[in-house]
Amino acid sequence: MSDYRIEPVTDEQLAREQEVQGGLAESTRRLVDAVLRSTVAEEELIAARAEIDALTERLTVSQIPSSYGVSIDPERKSARNYGNAVVGLRNAVAPPLKVIWPESGRARSEFHLGAAYEGPPGLVHGGVSALILDQISGEAAASGGHAGMTGTLTLRYERGTPLGDLYAEAWVDRLDGIKTIVKGEIGDADGPTVRCEGIFIMPRWAREGGDGRPSIFE
Amino acid sequence: MSDYRIEPVTDEQLAREQEVQGGLAESTRRLVDAVLRSTVAEEELIAARAEIDALTERLTVSQIPSSYGVSIDPERKSARNYGNAVVGLRNAVAPPLKVIWPESGRARSEFHLGAAYEGPPGLVHGGVSALILDQISGEAAASGGHAGMTGTLTLRYERGTPLGDLYAEAWVDRLDGIKTIVKGEIGDADGPTVRCEGIFIMPRWAREGGDGRPSIFE
Numbered sequence A, B: 001m002s003d004y005r006i007e008p009v010t011d012e013q014l015a016r017e018q019e020v021q022g023g024l025a026e027s028t029r030r031l032v033d034a035v036l037r038s039t040v041a042e043e044e045l046i047a048a049r050a051e052i053d054a055l056t057e058r059l060t061v062s063q064i065p066s067s068y069g070v071s072i073d074p075e076r077k078s079a080r081n082y083g084n085a086v087v088g089l090r091n092a093v094a095p096p097l098k099v100i101w102p103e104s105g106r107a108r109s110e111f112h113l114g115a116a117y118e119g120p121p122g123l124v125h126g127g128v129s130a131l132i133l134d135q136i137s138g139e140a141a142a143s144g145g146h147a148g149m150t151g152t153l154t155l156r157y158e159r160g161t162p163l164g165d166l167y168a169e170a171w172v173d174r175l176d177g178i179k180t181i182v183k184g185e186i187g188d189a190d191g192p193t194v195r196c197e198g199i200f201i202m203p204r205w206a207r208e209g210g211d212g213r214p215s216i217f218e
Helices: A011-037 A042-059 A126-143 B011-037 B042-059 B126-143
Strands: A004-006 A070-072 A099-103 A106-113 A149-157 A164-176 A179-188 A191-201 B004-006 B070-072 B100-103 B106-113 B149-157 B164-176 B179-188 B191-201
Touching (some): A011 B011, A042 B011, A042 B042, A099 A126, A126 A149, A126 A164, A126 B149, A149 B126, B106 B126, B126 B179
Antiparallel strands (some): A164 A179, A179 A191, B100 B106, B164 B179, B179 B191
16 A cells, blocks of 8 residues: 555446445544534543544454555556545545546536634635645646646635635646646635645656546645 | 634633543544545445444534634633644544744644545645645744734645654744745655745734734634
């Protein structure tokens, strides 16, 4: 694990993982929100903790030794980055974002951020906006065939981003040798709240014949 | 909720919240990691999900209506931002960072990032580094008496940040009117991996007599 693995996977297996592993993570996200917002009696919190510890013990009887890494199908029809902090199917830290690529070099997502993504009261943490914009910008670069690691990322905060229903979109602005310059924004129904510009640099292995599938680099 | 509230709190109450609410969140973080990395049988994952749903139901019988916001003691000896996505005591999405202020205008944290913060295989998500640097830079500005909202944040990625034991540090570089320019870095035992520069802008209410307590602005 903790690497790029080439592993065959069937459509049935992918669908089953979505349902079972994705479903478990989705329920865990709701639990995270409940733990943060609950006002039940202290004894009930203590009892809940004991049950959570027991569940963790059952789940860790058998586990991946380190982080999830990325599993790529030999036919490149899927890249499973289930541990990704923004889009990971099995990661309850991730909102998770579902990303679409409306055209080559452009990525977009519409999503909801709840109480667990707060910075200033009622607002999305400025760093969470950065986290999401880094992911969506990397996906825009990759979808344009110019996958890369983040080189620099500059964020301009124009107004507070309210918790709730949001969008993020990024697009390739221009290419400059091994660099892809991407622009993007996050916002709500009233328009952008944070804008960004990122430089993504194609790693050597990708320049020497790899391709640029979305979603596997960040 | 979802605002800055002035609420009295005793030392005993704070200690009890650390233990009970903080303990529950800490166990939930371990569950998040277990959900991501478990390789137990599918039936066991399905059974775990049902138990998690039941727990969520019990915890949501009574809850804060929206996000946690920030609760400030009238004597300003504590600012409880328990929902904060980086440092929030009750937030299982947060690692959480424990921040120290070695001197005015400087903030530092040493922490561990596990599988839930992954981007590229085995590495911290570039956006997670941005998330942490935004928080730690804001805390440096605030500890120097110049609390502010993030105006701009620029990140330079020098090498991959390995998952594991890390540090982040930020310091006020200079002041320019209502702007505080902060520099910072995140890194491992071998030194910095990502460097940042941020401009934090003091909000109007703070300029008109508020003070700059750490930890309450992002």
